[in-house]
Amino acid sequence: MEQPYLAVESVSKRFGSVQALDRVSLSCRRGELVAVLGPSGCGKTTLLRIVAGFEIPDLGSVRLGGIPATHLPPEKRGVGLVFQNYALFPHMTVGENIAYGLRFVKGLKRGDIAARVESLLELVDLPGYASRRPDQLSAGQQQRVAIARALAPEPRLLLLDEPLSALDVSLREQLRLHIRRIQRELNLTAVYVTHDQEEAMSVADRIAVMRDGRIEQFGTPEEVYEQPRTAFVASFFGRTALVPVRLAAPDTEFMTGRPGPDALAVLRAESVRPFGPGVPLRGRLEELEFLGHAVRLQLRGEFGTVWATAPRTEVDAWRRRRGEMVTVYFRPEETPTVPAGSHREE
Amino acid sequence: MTRLWEAVWKGQRGTPAWAKLLVLALPALAFLLVLFYIPLGRVFVEALRKSGEGDAAPALATLRDPYFWQLLRFTTVQALYSAVGSLIIGFPLGYILANRTFPGKQLVQATTLVPFVFPSVAVALGFLVFFGHNGWLNRVLFALFGLRVQILYSLWGIVLAHSFYNAPVVARTVHAAWSRLDPAYEEAARSLGAPLCTRFRTVTLPLIVPGIVTGTLLAFIFSFFSFSIVLALGGSRFATVEVAIYTQVRVLLDYATGSALAMWQTVSSLLAAFLYLGVERRFITGLPLSRPRAVPPLFRWSPLNCALWLYLALLLVFYTGPMLAVVIDSFQGPDGRWSLAAYQQVLFGGYDRRLTDTPGQALRNSVTFAAGSLAFALPLGTLFAYALAHMGRAARGWGARWLVLALETFALAPLMVSSVAFGFAALRAYRTGIMASLEITPQLAIVLAHGVLALPFIVRSLRPAFEQLDRRYVEAARSLGASRSEAFFDVELPLALAAVLVGAALGFSLSVTEMSATIMLARPGLNTLPISLYQHLAARNFSAASAMAVLMVLFTAAALVGMDRLARRWLGPR
Numbered sequence: 001m002e003q004p005y006l007a008v009e010s011v012s013k014r015f016g017s018v019q020a021l022d023r024v025s026l027s028c029r030r031g032e033l034v035a036v037l038g039p040s041g042c043g044k045t046t047l048l049r050i051v052a053g054f055e056i057p058d059l060g061s062v063r064l065g066g067i068p069a070t071h072l073p074p075e076k077r078g079v080g081l082v083f084q085n086y087a088l089f090p091h092m093t094v095g096e097n098i099a100y101g102l103r104f105v106k107g108l109k110r111g112d113i114a115a116r117v118e119s120l121l122e123l124v125d126l127p128g129y130a131s132r133r134p135d136q137l138s139a140g141q142q143q144r145v146a147i148a149r150a151l152a153p154e155p156r157l158l159l160l161d162e163p164l165s166a167l168d169v170s171l172r173e174q175l176r177l178h179i180r181r182i183q184r185e186l187n188l189t190a191v192y193v194t195h196d197q198e199e200a201m202s203v204a205d206r207i208a209v210m211r212d213g214r215i216e217q218f219g220t221p222e223e224v225y226e227q228p229r230t231a232f233v234a235s236f237f238g239r240t241a242l243v244p245v246r247l248a249a250p251d252t253e254f255m256t257g258r259p260g261p262d263a264l265a266v267l268r269a270e271s272v273r274p275f276g277p278g279v280p281l282r283g284r285l286e287e288l289e290f291l292g293h294a295v296r297l298q299l300r301g302e303f304g305t306v307w308a309t310a311p312r313t314e315v316d317a318w319r320r321r322r323g324e325m326v327t328v329y330f331r332p333e334e335t336p337t338v339p340a341g342s343h344r345e346e
Numbered sequence: 347m348t349r350l351w352e353a354v355w356k357g358q359r360g361t362p363a364w365a366k367l368l369v370l371a372l373p374a375l376a377f378l379l380v381l382f383y384i385p386l387g388r389v390f391v392e393a394l395r396k397s398g399e400g401d402a403a404p405a406l407a408t409l410r411d412p413y414f415w416q417l418l419r420f421t422t423v424q425a426l427y428s429a430v431g432s433l434i435i436g437f438p439l440g441y442i443l444a445n446r447t448f449p450g451k452q453l454v455q456a457t458t459l460v461p462f463v464f465p466s467v468a469v470a471l472g473f474l475v476f477f478g479h480n481g482w483l484n485r486v487l488f489a490l491f492g493l494r495v496q497i498l499y500s501l502w503g504i505v506l507a508h509s510f511y512n513a514p515v516v517a518r519t520v521h522a523a524w525s526r527l528d529p530a531y532e533e534a535a536r537s538l539g540a541p542l543c544t545r546f547r548t549v550t551l552p553l554i555v556p557g558i559v560t561g562t563l564l565a566f567i568f569s570f571f572s573f574s575i576v577l578a579l580g581g582s583r584f585a586t587v588e589v590a591i592y593t594q595v596r597v598l599l600d601y602a603t604g605s606a607l608a609m610w611q612t613v614s615s616l617l618a619a620f621l622y623l624g625v626e627r628r629f630i631t632g633l634p635l636s637r638p639r640a641v642p643p644l645f646r647w648s649p650l651n652c653a654l655w656l657y658l659a660l661l662l663v664f665y666t667g668p669m670l671a672v673v674i675d676s677f678q679g680p681d682g683r684w685s686l687a688a689y690q691q692v693l694f695g696g697y698d699r700r701l702t703d704t705p706g707q708a709l710r711n712s713v714t715f716a717a718g719s720l721a722f723a724l725p726l727g728t729l730f731a732y733a734l735a736h737m738g739r740a741a742r743g744w745g746a747r748w749l750v751l752a753l754e755t756f757a758l759a760p761l762m763v764s765s766v767a768f769g770f771a772a773l774r775a776y777r778t779g780i781m782a783s784l785e786i787t788p789q790l791a792i793v794l795a796h797g798v799l800a801l802p803f804i805v806r807s808l809r810p811a812f813e814q815l816d817r818r819y820v821e822a823a824r825s826l827g828a829s830r831s832e833a834f835f836d837v838e839l840p841l842a843l844a845a846v847l848v849g850a851a852l853g854f855s856l857s858v859t860e861m862s863a864t865i866m867l868a869r870p871g872l873n874t875l876p877i878s879l880y881q882h883l884a885a886r887n888f889s890a891a892s893a894m895a896v897l898m899v900l901f902t903a904a905a906l907v908g909m910d911r912l913a914r915r916w917l918g919p920r
Contacts (some may be wrong), residue, residue, distance in 0.1 A: 053537075075540055
């Protein structure tokens, strides 16, 4: 198997009394985009800053392209960084911002620099913007300039720190596709930090889910979604109920593995339906939400609260049944289980 | 027409009622107009009026006088050197405050406020005692190397004193600019491959230039209009325009030349004020930081930290040296032994022909003047700052923005206008013309003058507080049924109370330490602490002056600490 391009090995970092990272390992192959996903304060930004060289880990090592880089200063790493608030130099034009990293590339002529700036602006769909000032651009445009600036010195690795968190939803969806396209086109190796699970799923080749300074699971989006290893990972994606297996389906052999007696069944709203086949769950219909493409039902029974999804056409029928006892079904062979005690702490 | 009136008076959705805000600003404007602008206007009239047929007006006559040009040149040159000196001394301190932690940092940070609250005449005394011919520095040098240096009574003595006095100003502005600089910019430059020097030159420096420029400009302006230090350290040979006005009016009684100088001094100070506000306005950036700036400890080995160490040690010697010298001097008797004679003399010496007022009387005067001036300046300044903040927030387009800038300049001018010129103007105005019939007593004259001078400090400390106050608080109060003025008293004023108290403290210490305007208005029986100190100093009675300085600083500090305590009690633990 190919050597990983970025290898973070068992890295720990402590700030005062806070253990920001606890023996975290992460790898990223050439041309791969790895998303680091987790709630705020989980240590994902610290991990990114260690890879960028702004923090030095207390323990563990970082290798870039096979070379030890743990103590390499940021300016020697050849790692491009896109900041959460873009950090475009306010006293320089867009062109000067993008050209900044080219100052430190040896043997570039003035003409080369101008041509490179223009081609990068075209890459991010902002041709002719070189002479604008950052404060004359919209947030989305600034974000694209920040990407162009990070790409200018042809970094070996691109790091993106919550690059879209300051933008509104529709722009976010548009720009994440844009980032993915650029990453594929240039065959970039990239680490993408986000707290938005949908963003991580859509953009990444692999996802590392982080919690309290540890990586809970590291795998492809499908793996992380379909075979969550902990309750935290399971509940991070979508509206999900975690129901003890003995309550949900005491008689059923679960298909995926043989769960222990305290295992939790991962019941995602989209895989629980108000019709069979499957294992029935009976509970009182407490709430329902019309989502446009479907209706989401919230049931409460002896197993706790469970969400189910009904077809959008049935919204009126379900509204009339609010407060009544209803039955929903799930298929054990499609339902993953996770060990108990790995529950998300709220 | 009605619609226009409605818009102006009631305000449209999202815009404030300009006319209402102007009404709030009016008392302060009237106060300044009557007590500041009209008196200064009279000085202009006097300076521009021909005294007889064939004579030129004093203001024009002065322009033809080489003495005036020499005076102006010296004033400018020493201010330039002093500004550069302040930058050199203050810049590293600003860097350290923004980028390092060390034990006692809070204390150092607090002492950078010293130039604003410390009587400059005490600084002059410290310099005399420390750098003087028989001062501490020379005694040490003589003991070690058998030589003495002549620093005082020269251009360099004045420049040195001004540099040390104003360096904390530069340190403050540099510190502020540096800590507002988002570390992400420097990190971005690093990740793009920029080495340390390039990073500093191309990213850090351009972004903190605002702090450097405003601080250095302030140091220049303060040195240009400095009075007490030049009066005490300049000897007979060196005088700035400020000192010259005082000499012309209070010593030579030449009111014509005095008014001419005062006029030119006022013109240049207004220009400086306008320049400063324009510069400051251009540089305002209030972006939130993406992450707090890292402040590693200073006491960690690195070549740069060692240099900073050395620098801090030197600062400690040169700042505490003069202070210590003053304290020790105050406990020395005429024979050089330890003694409380100086304190005995200033506290219980009784009437002294040279000194006119006893210290007890001076202290009483200082307290009365400070309290009186705050009674005027605090309410007027609060209302004005409030109006200005809301106008500034809503100002759209050129006209509105210029109106706000003009109003601000109008109220802040006393901060910048030469205090000696203002003192002279007040002196003339209250004795002649219409205002003579008001029979303003000399006590009231000083109180009003201090009120005029304190007003800008209060406006400056309050305006940002009102401006940064989240308007949703007011909107919440209004939606719960509070009227506009109830919302002000229930929500805005309590939230801005800390700033009100800071303004009051600044106004108080200004009144206690102010000397230049006061010395123009004072007369026997009305001397304040700094004037009393200066008289001891001028009589070359250094021990008594030192004792006086110690008492004055103790009093000022006690008053400020007391106010701080009071503020904490009012505001509760926050």
